[in-house]
Amino acid sequence: MTLINPLHRINPAKLIKPAILMTTLFLCCHCALLPSTRTWDAGRQAMADAPEILRRAVAAAGTHEANGTGNLTVTYPYDGAVFPPDIASPAFLWTEKAHRSDRWLVRLAFAGKRDPVYALTREPRWTPSPELWERIIQEGIRAGGLENTIHISVFGLADASPVRVTDTHASAFSVSRDPVNAAIFYRQVPLPFLATPEGFKRTRWRLGDISSYEPPKTVMTDIPVCASCHTFSQDGRRMSMEMNRNNDGGAQFITPVKKQMVLKEGDFMSWSDFPRSGVLPPTRGLFGRMSPSGDYLAASVNEISYAAVLDAIDFSQLFFPTYGVLGYYSAATDKIQLLPGADDRAYVHANPVWSPDEQYIVFARAATKNEVHADITHVVPHRPGGTIHDLNKKYQIQFDLYRIPFNNGRGGTPEPLQGASNNGMSNYFARYSPDGKWIVFTRSRSGIMLQPDSELYIIPADGGKARRMNCNRCLFNSWHSWSPNGKWLLFTSKVNTPYTEIFLTHIDENGNDAPPVLLSRFSDDAFAANVPAFTPFGADAIDSIRLAK
Numbered sequence: 001m002t003l004i005n006p007l008h009r010i011n012p013a014k015l016i017k018p019a020i021l022m023t024t025l026f027l028c029c030h031c032a033l034l035p036s037t038r039t040w041d042a043g044r045q046a047m048a049d050a051p052e053i054l055r056r057a058v059a060a061a062g063t064h065e066a067n068g069t070g071n072l073t074v075t076y077p078y079d080g081a082v083f084p085p086d087i088a089s090p091a092f093l094w095t096e097k098a099h100r101s102d103r104w105l106v107r108l109a110f111a112g113k114r115d116p117v118y119a120l121t122r123e124p125r126w127t128p129s130p131e132l133w134e135r136i137i138q139e140g141i142r143a144g145g146l147e148n149t150i151h152i153s154v155f156g157l158a159d160a161s162p163v164r165v166t167d168t169h170a171s172a173f174s175v176s177r178d179p180v181n182a183a184i185f186y187r188q189v190p191l192p193f194l195a196t197p198e199g200f201k202r203t204r205w206r207l208g209d210i211s212s213y214e215p216p217k218t219v220m221t222d223i224p225v226c227a228s229c230h231t232f233s234q235d236g237r238r239m240s241m242e243m244n245r246n247n248d249g250g251a252q253f254i255t256p257v258k259k260q261m262v263l264k265e266g267d268f269m270s271w272s273d274f275p276r277s278g279v280l281p282p283t284r285g286l287f288g289r290m291s292p293s294g295d296y297l298a299a300s301v302n303e304i305s306y307a308a309v310l311d312a313i314d315f316s317q318l319f320f321p322t323y324g325v326l327g328y329y330s331a332a333t334d335k336i337q338l339l340p341g342a343d344d345r346a347y348v349h350a351n352p353v354w355s356p357d358e359q360y361i362v363f364a365r366a367a368t369k370n371e372v373h374a375d376i377t378h379v380v381p382h383r384p385g386g387t388i389h390d391l392n393k394k395y396q397i398q399f400d401l402y403r404i405p406f407n408n409g410r411g412g413t414p415e416p417l418q419g420a421s422n423n424g425m426s427n428y429f430a431r432y433s434p435d436g437k438w439i440v441f442t443r444s445r446s447g448i449m450l451q452p453d454s455e456l457y458i459i460p461a462d463g464g465k466a467r468r469m470n471c472n473r474c475l476f477n478s479w480h481s482w483s484p485n486g487k488w489l490l491f492t493s494k495v496n497t498p499y500t501e502i503f504l505t506h507i508d509e510n511g512n513d514a515p516p517v518l519l520s521r522f523s524d525d526a527f528a529a530n531v532p533a534f535t536p537f538g539a540d541a542i543d544s545i546r547l548a549k
Contacts, residue, residue, distance in 0.1 A: 089133030101156030140175025236536030
């Protein structure tokens, strides 16, 4: 889907009045059939052969520096962004505070001697054709992957005689030599979301390739039950997902990946089989996650959570666990057991993730907080009214990241990870890089899900100084996933719209990341895109996932 940001809608006041338009078209002989956008690649075509209207615009722009007037701003790509070489062409976007321009000239200038690419358009956006974008990508690669090798200049123009430049702005981006080489599996949730069979049925699971100009295909929908956290084995042969089965909220499937995936009874295990006592509710296996080999699952067991539903589109819920210990499931034995060392019932243990070699599990830990429940024997979602900010003030909880040896299920002593613990913040959603060198995690003042101030930080896998990542946008950054080659990181943000979007950032060998790239074709109106995950296989590996009848 071509990116159309609501903040960048065309203002009708900027459209040229019919009478002026007719005069202009008459003066520009035979221009009545002119398209709204004219593109010219001066690196392949002589400017002397370009349409006169474009040559006049280029001549006018040539006398101006694109250093910005403060009125016109290039809003996308982000300044300093790094694009993968295997991505489809993006939409270039800009805004004007005061509408002083009748059309805009875009100039892409390259490091080296190659002549620029130009686009003249009447709309405040431009998407290069696939053929032109491929030439831009190749030029960026030839530049050696250096920072900011492609310079974007946008000139606002008034259709006067001669053509007059009204506003300017410039930014830059570069192209990495590192491809993504992986598909993306993600969920689209309709907003406002209702936790009802009808709401669940409208949820869509999609599988897409960033190089495709077609929208990602929907591989699962019309499922009348809750389905959420999902994982793929490191070799891409197995998939696991939490999915309510026969009214069992603790059900989770593990099944081979194939074109047509039909989920049968034998594909499911149930965390609800874990023993409980006293007032404890049935175990749901919160944040259940499969190990890289596909041989184990880990999750919170005997867990209790606080959940509140809000009448808001952007932040519609507050959720965090208040009690629980870690358990693991062995596919070989078909048994669930506690993980020693992560079973201290004075703490809530949540969101376990595996190191790539399965030697360690990193999890979020906080002091048990069951006092937030009015009746511990009857814990249900609340509708308290107010905003997410109101609830965060009332219900403060902060998690630290801990690491514990798995030790073939024997566990060990949990240790806090330096840089992601004891920092006066809540730290959660750890994700190991595929080589086991880094951990990226989410941090916010409180909570564990849907926090407006959530941001991504990176630390060495053994702990160390935390660095705030450059990819963070100004509102909600979370749900991240590493590419199999460890060069790229997916995450989601609400910076542009309440309907969460998926972004992509490049990470180098030193753990440094760049301003992100927006995956605009992975977005749809009225749907929030969340929990994206890179897959160790291509977008053609799965066509459909459905429940057996």
